[in-house]
Amino acid sequence: xxxxxxxxxxxxxxxxxxxxxxxxxxxxxxxxxxxxxxxxxxxxxxxxxxxxxxxxxxxxxxxxxxxxxxxxxxxxxxxxxxxxxxxxxxxxxxxxxxxxxxxxxxxxxxxxxxxxxxxxxxxxxxxxxxxxxxxxxxxxxxxxxxxxxxxxxxxxxxxxxxxxxxxxxxxxxxxxxxxxxxxxxxxxxxxxxxxxxxxxxxxxxxxxxxxxxxxxxxxxx
Numbered sequence: 383x384x385x386x387x388x389x390x391x392x393x394x395x396x397x398x399x400x401x402x403x404x405x406x407x408x409x410x411x412x413x414x415x416x417x418x419x420x421x422x423x424x425x426x427x428x429x430x431x432x433x434x435x436x437x438x439x440x441x442x443x444x445x446x447x448x449x450x451x452x453x454x455x456x457x458x459x460x461x462x463x464x465x466x467x468x469x470x471x472x473x474x475x476x477x478x479x480x481x482x483x484x485x486x487x488x489x490x491x492x493x494x495x496x497x498x499x500x501x502x503x504x505x506x507x508x509x510x511x512x513x514x515x516x517x518x519x520x521x522x523x524x525x526x527x528x529x530x531x532x533x534x535x536x537x538x539x540x541x542x543x544x545x546x547x548x549x550x551x552x553x554x555x556x557x558x559x560x561x562x563x564x565x566x567x568x569x570x571x572x573x574x575x576x577x578x579x580x581x582x583x584x585x586x587x588x589x590x591x592x593x594x595x596x597x598x599x600x601x602x603x
Protein backbone atom coordinates (compact mmCIF):
# COMPACT_ATOMS: atom_id res chain seq x y z
CA UNK A 383 0.00 0.00 0.00
CA UNK A 384 1.53 3.35 -1.02
CA UNK A 385 1.44 6.39 1.24
CA UNK A 386 -1.36 8.17 -0.64
CA UNK A 387 -3.66 5.16 -0.30
CA UNK A 388 -2.80 4.71 3.37
CA UNK A 389 -3.43 8.30 4.39
CA UNK A 390 -6.54 8.75 2.25
CA UNK A 391 -8.16 5.70 3.85
CA UNK A 392 -7.59 7.24 7.29
CA UNK A 393 -9.02 10.61 6.26
CA UNK A 394 -12.10 8.83 4.93
CA UNK A 395 -12.56 7.09 8.29
CA UNK A 396 -12.32 10.43 10.10
CA UNK A 397 -14.90 12.05 7.81
CA UNK A 398 -17.35 9.17 8.21
CA UNK A 399 -16.95 8.44 11.92
CA UNK A 400 -16.23 11.88 13.41
CA UNK A 401 -17.79 14.36 10.97
CA UNK A 402 -20.59 11.95 9.94
CA UNK A 403 -20.07 12.67 6.23
CA UNK A 404 -21.25 9.71 4.19
CA UNK A 405 -18.86 7.86 1.93
CA UNK A 406 -18.77 9.43 -1.54
CA UNK A 407 -20.37 7.63 -4.43
CA UNK A 408 -17.23 7.65 -6.53
CA UNK A 409 -18.43 10.44 -8.82
CA UNK A 410 -16.85 13.89 -8.78
CA UNK A 411 -19.36 16.36 -7.36
CA UNK A 412 -19.77 19.95 -6.27
CA UNK A 413 -20.03 20.73 -2.58
CA UNK A 414 -21.97 23.62 -1.08
CA UNK A 415 -20.39 27.04 -0.68
CA UNK A 416 -20.38 26.86 3.11
CA UNK A 417 -18.28 23.70 3.00
CA UNK A 418 -15.95 25.25 0.39
CA UNK A 419 -15.44 28.38 2.48
CA UNK A 420 -14.84 26.35 5.65
CA UNK A 421 -12.14 24.31 3.91
CA UNK A 422 -10.62 27.51 2.55
CA UNK A 423 -10.52 28.95 6.08
CA UNK A 424 -8.95 25.77 7.50
CA UNK A 425 -6.24 25.68 4.82
CA UNK A 426 -5.34 29.34 5.32
CA UNK A 427 -5.19 28.83 9.09
CA UNK A 428 -2.65 26.04 8.62
CA UNK A 429 -0.56 28.18 6.26
CA UNK A 430 -0.41 30.94 8.86
CA UNK A 431 0.37 28.47 11.66
CA UNK A 432 3.15 26.99 9.53
CA UNK A 433 4.80 30.37 8.94
CA UNK A 434 4.46 31.36 12.60
CA UNK A 435 6.08 28.09 13.70
CA UNK A 436 8.93 28.69 11.23
CA UNK A 437 9.45 32.14 12.74
CA UNK A 438 9.47 30.58 16.21
CA UNK A 439 11.84 27.78 15.17
CA UNK A 440 9.34 25.14 16.32
CA UNK A 441 9.88 22.05 14.13
CA UNK A 442 7.04 20.02 15.65
CA UNK A 443 4.51 22.76 14.93
CA UNK A 444 5.86 23.23 11.39
CA UNK A 445 5.34 19.55 10.64
CA UNK A 446 1.96 19.55 12.39
CA UNK A 447 0.71 22.47 10.28
CA UNK A 448 1.89 20.91 7.02
CA UNK A 449 0.32 17.53 7.79
CA UNK A 450 -2.89 19.20 9.00
CA UNK A 451 -2.98 20.97 5.64
CA UNK A 452 -2.68 17.60 3.89
CA UNK A 453 -5.40 16.17 6.17
CA UNK A 454 -7.82 19.00 5.36
CA UNK A 455 -7.01 18.80 1.65
CA UNK A 456 -7.69 15.07 1.47
CA UNK A 457 -10.92 15.68 3.40
CA UNK A 458 -11.90 18.16 0.69
CA UNK A 459 -11.26 15.58 -2.02
CA UNK A 460 -13.34 13.05 -0.06
CA UNK A 461 -16.27 15.47 0.10
CA UNK A 462 -15.99 16.14 -3.62
CA UNK A 463 -16.74 12.45 -4.16
CA UNK A 464 -13.18 11.27 -4.70
CA UNK A 465 -12.54 7.66 -3.67
CA UNK A 466 -9.16 6.29 -2.61
CA UNK A 467 -8.47 5.03 -6.13
CA UNK A 468 -9.85 8.26 -7.54
CA UNK A 469 -7.29 10.23 -5.56
CA UNK A 470 -4.48 8.15 -7.09
CA UNK A 471 -5.91 8.77 -10.56
CA UNK A 472 -6.19 12.52 -9.92
CA UNK A 473 -2.55 12.65 -8.81
CA UNK A 474 -1.37 10.69 -11.83
CA UNK A 475 -3.42 12.93 -14.12
CA UNK A 476 -1.99 16.02 -12.42
CA UNK A 477 1.58 14.93 -13.20
CA UNK A 478 0.93 13.22 -16.53
CA UNK A 479 3.98 11.45 -17.93
CA UNK A 480 6.28 13.20 -15.44
CA UNK A 481 5.52 10.68 -12.66
CA UNK A 482 5.97 6.91 -13.07
CA UNK A 483 2.77 5.09 -12.15
CA UNK A 484 4.51 2.70 -9.75
CA UNK A 485 5.74 5.31 -7.26
CA UNK A 486 3.84 7.46 -4.77
CA UNK A 487 3.35 11.21 -5.01
CA UNK A 488 5.65 11.71 -2.02
CA UNK A 489 8.39 9.57 -3.54
CA UNK A 490 8.07 11.37 -6.85
CA UNK A 491 8.44 14.77 -5.19
CA UNK A 492 11.41 13.55 -3.14
CA UNK A 493 13.50 12.67 -6.18
CA UNK A 494 16.00 15.47 -6.70
CA UNK A 495 13.95 17.91 -4.65
CA UNK A 496 15.76 21.02 -3.49
CA UNK A 497 14.85 22.74 -0.21
CA UNK A 498 12.03 25.25 -0.68
CA UNK A 499 12.02 28.46 1.36
CA UNK A 500 9.28 28.56 3.99
CA UNK A 501 7.91 31.87 2.69
CA UNK A 502 7.35 30.27 -0.72
CA UNK A 503 5.66 27.25 0.89
CA UNK A 504 3.37 29.53 2.91
CA UNK A 505 2.55 31.74 -0.08
CA UNK A 506 1.80 28.74 -2.30
CA UNK A 507 -0.43 27.15 0.37
CA UNK A 508 -2.46 30.35 0.57
CA UNK A 509 -2.68 30.81 -3.20
CA UNK A 510 -3.74 27.18 -3.74
CA UNK A 511 -6.47 27.61 -1.13
CA UNK A 512 -7.66 30.85 -2.75
CA UNK A 513 -7.71 29.32 -6.24
CA UNK A 514 -9.61 26.30 -4.93
CA UNK A 515 -12.27 28.52 -3.34
CA UNK A 516 -12.61 30.66 -6.46
CA UNK A 517 -13.04 27.67 -8.78
CA UNK A 518 -15.40 25.81 -6.42
CA UNK A 519 -17.74 28.76 -6.05
CA UNK A 520 -17.94 28.82 -9.88
CA UNK A 521 -18.86 25.10 -9.92
CA UNK A 522 -15.61 24.34 -11.79
CA UNK A 523 -15.13 21.14 -9.78
CA UNK A 524 -12.48 19.47 -11.93
CA UNK A 525 -10.28 22.57 -11.82
CA UNK A 526 -10.98 23.05 -8.10
CA UNK A 527 -9.85 19.53 -7.20
CA UNK A 528 -6.73 20.16 -9.26
CA UNK A 529 -5.89 23.01 -6.91
CA UNK A 530 -6.38 20.66 -3.96
CA UNK A 531 -3.79 18.33 -5.52
CA UNK A 532 -1.54 21.37 -5.91
CA UNK A 533 -2.03 22.13 -2.21
CA UNK A 534 -1.01 18.54 -1.40
CA UNK A 535 2.13 18.96 -3.47
CA UNK A 536 3.12 22.18 -1.71
CA UNK A 537 2.63 20.74 1.78
CA UNK A 538 4.57 17.60 0.89
CA UNK A 539 7.41 19.70 -0.53
CA UNK A 540 7.45 21.58 2.77
CA UNK A 541 7.92 18.29 4.64
CA UNK A 542 10.56 17.09 2.20
CA UNK A 543 12.43 20.39 2.70
CA UNK A 544 12.52 19.50 6.42
CA UNK A 545 14.20 16.17 5.51
CA UNK A 546 11.10 14.14 6.37
CA UNK A 547 11.24 10.90 4.38
CA UNK A 548 8.11 9.05 3.26
CA UNK A 549 8.01 6.44 6.02
CA UNK A 550 8.45 9.14 8.68
CA UNK A 551 5.72 11.21 7.02
CA UNK A 552 3.27 8.30 7.22
CA UNK A 553 4.24 7.64 10.85
CA UNK A 554 3.65 11.30 11.79
CA UNK A 555 0.42 11.41 9.79
CA UNK A 556 -0.89 8.39 11.71
CA UNK A 557 -0.06 10.06 15.03
CA UNK A 558 -2.08 13.13 14.01
CA UNK A 559 -4.89 10.92 12.72
CA UNK A 560 -5.10 9.08 16.05
CA UNK A 561 -5.44 12.42 17.85
CA UNK A 562 -8.06 13.61 15.36
CA UNK A 563 -10.13 10.47 15.96
CA UNK A 564 -10.59 11.55 19.59
CA UNK A 565 -12.26 14.82 18.55
CA UNK A 566 -16.01 15.31 18.27
CA UNK A 567 -18.29 16.84 15.67
CA UNK A 568 -19.23 20.38 16.58
CA UNK A 569 -18.50 24.08 16.12
CA UNK A 570 -14.98 25.48 16.49
CA UNK A 571 -15.01 28.82 18.31
CA UNK A 572 -12.27 30.29 16.11
CA UNK A 573 -14.32 29.50 12.97
CA UNK A 574 -17.71 31.13 13.60
CA UNK A 575 -20.53 31.32 11.09
CA UNK A 576 -20.19 27.92 9.41
CA UNK A 577 -22.89 25.27 9.27
CA UNK A 578 -20.74 22.51 7.75
CA UNK A 579 -19.35 19.71 9.96
CA UNK A 580 -16.19 20.56 11.88
CA UNK A 581 -14.21 18.76 14.59
CA UNK A 582 -13.83 20.08 18.15
CA UNK A 583 -11.30 19.20 20.81
CA UNK A 584 -12.96 17.84 23.98
CA UNK A 585 -11.82 19.16 27.36
CA UNK A 586 -9.57 16.15 27.98
CA UNK A 587 -8.12 16.13 24.45
CA UNK A 588 -4.45 15.13 24.16
CA UNK A 589 -2.66 16.60 21.18
CA UNK A 590 -0.17 14.74 18.98
CA UNK A 591 2.83 16.95 19.71
CA UNK A 592 4.58 14.79 22.33
CA UNK A 593 4.51 11.67 20.14
CA UNK A 594 5.55 13.69 17.11
CA UNK A 595 8.50 15.10 19.03
CA UNK A 596 9.68 11.58 19.88
CA UNK A 597 9.66 10.64 16.20
CA UNK A 598 11.40 13.83 15.10
CA UNK A 599 14.01 13.60 17.86
CA UNK A 600 14.77 10.09 16.67
CA UNK A 601 15.70 11.42 13.23
CA UNK A 602 18.58 13.46 14.63
CA UNK A 603 20.17 10.56 16.53
